[in-house]
Amino acid sequence: MKVKVFTVNSFAKTLEGGNPAGVVLDADSLSDESMKSIAGEIGFSETAFVMKSESAHFKVRFFTPEEEVDLCGHATIATFYVLLSKGFIKPGVFLQETKAGILSVEVKVDSSIMMEQNSPSFYEIVNKKEIADSLNITEYEMIDELPVQIVSTGLRDILVPVKNIKILNAIKPNFEEVSRISSKYNTVGYHVFTLESLFGSNAYCRNFAPLYGICEESATGTSNGALACYLSKYGKINKRQDHQFVMEQGYLMKRPSEIKVELRVEEQEVIGVKVGGKVLNLSEKEVEI
Incomplete structure (x- = not known):
């Protein structure tokens, strides 16, 4: 057939x-x-x-x-x-x-x-050293004021903030450890990001989901939806954009991707999430x- x-x-x-x-x-x-x-x-x-x-x-x-x-x-x-x-x-x-x-x-x-x-669900904050070790970086290369946290708008992801694009591009994960930790926390994988960008976007990202057979993905809608909610929660939002986000992903894979996210917010709570492109x-x- x-x-x-x-x-x-x-x-x-x-x-x-x-x-x-x-x-x-x-x-x-x-x-x-x-x-x-x-x-x-x-x-x-x-x-x-x-x-x-x-x-x-x-x-x-x-x-x-x-x-x-x-x-x-x-x-x-x-x-x-x-x-x-x-x-x-x-x-x-x-x-x-x-x-x-x-x-x-x-x-x-x-x-x-x-x-x-789905509207976001914020779950446990994960130990930075545990995640850093699996990515072969140090916890000091992560953004100090932002947590490593599990967030979901449909799928649970571990959101990992790092300080700049240079650090993010240089990451060579231990995929066995990433899989083990993803399984331990019942998540799809890691969405690693920096607030630096190439073209004035809100974040530059890489996504690792080896537990599901995806060592790296060039554009991830659910993860970037969760990331926009996370950035909104922790005040990393340009007020002029009125909860409109653009995320960059896939550049290191030579598959440039642009993911747009629109949040609907009432009384500082995200009550609606749209992702597209x-x-x-x-x-x-x-x-x-």
């Missing part, structure tokens, strides 16, 4: 940039094993499988080459771009059913996509299962 898989680059800053994702439409007949097999064959960090839903416009499931995850930002952006490009939807607001809940997705007239994430390089291939 042959299955058609669409591929695109989500959050792309340039034609070479963004984070590649696979999208399979009409996936209702596929078994879990088939979906995992397809995701492994495509080899991207995530592949999305679109199905019928009784409670939303679409049901979407997300598989890494290793296993299923509850939500994936860049694969959601990819999914709705493919649906738009293939004429299944027009610009507007849609609901997607995921294992992280029913979330809205806005498809804009310029073909950019913004997806709703542009999509480029739509193509398709067939996978035999």
Whole structure:
């Protein structure tokens, strides 16, 4: 049996940039094993499988080459771009059913996509030395006034602040330790960032999720949604931007990515999170299962 898989680059800053994702439409007949097999064959960090839903416009499931995850930002952006490009939807607001809940997705007239994430949950603060050792840096290379903390807008990530881009680019993680610590804290991985940027953005980031078979990812929607909430909580926000954030990622991988985040804030509490960006390089291939 042959299955058609669409591929695109989500959050792309340039034609070479963004984070590649696979999208399979009409996936209702596929078994879990088939979906995992397809995701492994495509080899991207995530592949999305679109199905019928009784409670939303679409049901979407997300598989890494290793296993299923509850939500994936860049694969959601990819999914709705493919649906738009293939004429299944027009610009507007849609609901997607995921294992992280029913979330809205806005498809804009310029073909950019913004997806709703859950309001943030802030969890434990993690020992800086433990994280630093796994990244082969010292805790003194981290930002003093910011904690290493687990935050989620759908997936639990360990947010790790470092002092500058030079330190961040030089990091060579011990991936076995990163996996062990990620498992210990029931997180997907580390989202390591600095408040320095290349092009005037809010943060410059790298993302490590070896526990899920992703040593490094070039653009991570859920992690950057969590990061924007974290920056808002700890006062690292430009008031002129009115809770509009831009994050840079993927540059060291030669896959420049730009992730936009919009927060809705009432009485200093984040009550709404949207993450999105542009999509480029739509193509398709067939996978035999």
